[in-house]
Amino acid sequence: MRLQDKVAIVTGAASGMGKAIAEAYAREGAKVVVSDLNIEGAEEVAANLKANGAEAFAIKTNVSVEEEVEQLFEETKKNFGKLDILVNNAGIMDGMEPVGEISNERWEMLFAVNTTAVMKSMRLAVNLFLEQGHGTIVNNISAGGLYGGRAGAAYTASKHAVVGLTKNTAFMYADKNIRTNGIAPGAVKTNIASSMKNMSEFGAGRQSQGMSLNPRAGEPEEIAEAAVFLGSDEASFVNGQVLAADGGWTAY
Secondary structure (H helix, E strand, O other), X not given: OOOOOOEEEEEOOOXXXXXXXXXXXXXXOOEEEEEEOOHHHHHHHHHHHHHOOOOEEEEEOOOOOHHHHXXXXXXXXXXXXXOOEEEEOOOOOOOOOOOOOOOHHHHHHHHHHHHHHHHHHHHHHHHHHHHHOOEEXXXXXXXXXXXXXXXXXXXXXXXXXXXXXXXXXXXXXXXXXXXXXXXEEOOEOOOHHHXXXXXXXXXXXXXXXXXXXXXXXXXXXXXXXXXXXXXXXXXXXXXXXXXXXXXXXXXX
């Protein structure tokens, strides 16, 4: 029970990696806040966690709306009295557009969800952690935050920004008993492709060249195990790191 009595928020937890992280956290003894825009899916996940003996509740959160992110934290404190771990998992993909094709609307939407929402939730978490004297942040980023050929311009830029934010936050609060780390999954079997609209033929063709080096697609549960480690006290001396979980894809 590596997360016994820890309270964790997991965003984007109705499906895919977020769901697997919520389940793994609950299995390790955490009390889990299942946050997602898809409230029906979130409620189903929370119900399953409770049926297996965990403490959990679901909340609808559009992470791009600041008031809803604030409500997420307020409800967490109301229900569980504290927050130990914030897992920023919610995210959307672009349409593989290179910079010459990206629209303002797509760029702004990707940054609102993938970057600005992460900053705002981290800001709330850090100030709460400073009051408590401890806390841990785990950002589920992407191999697209480490390399230039894994997605389109908007997604790649939004995830690179979160890598920098993760490292800066880790450094700034390293002496405050606050740890901030990230995971950079490679290809994982999730439904994120459903957010990919109006695909760029040129961009997708360029991006696909790197796929030939990908050894395999990962399972959401494999990413969840990395999130458990980073959220637990076992990682007490790990701070400011972005762990590639990609089967060796980025080692080539």
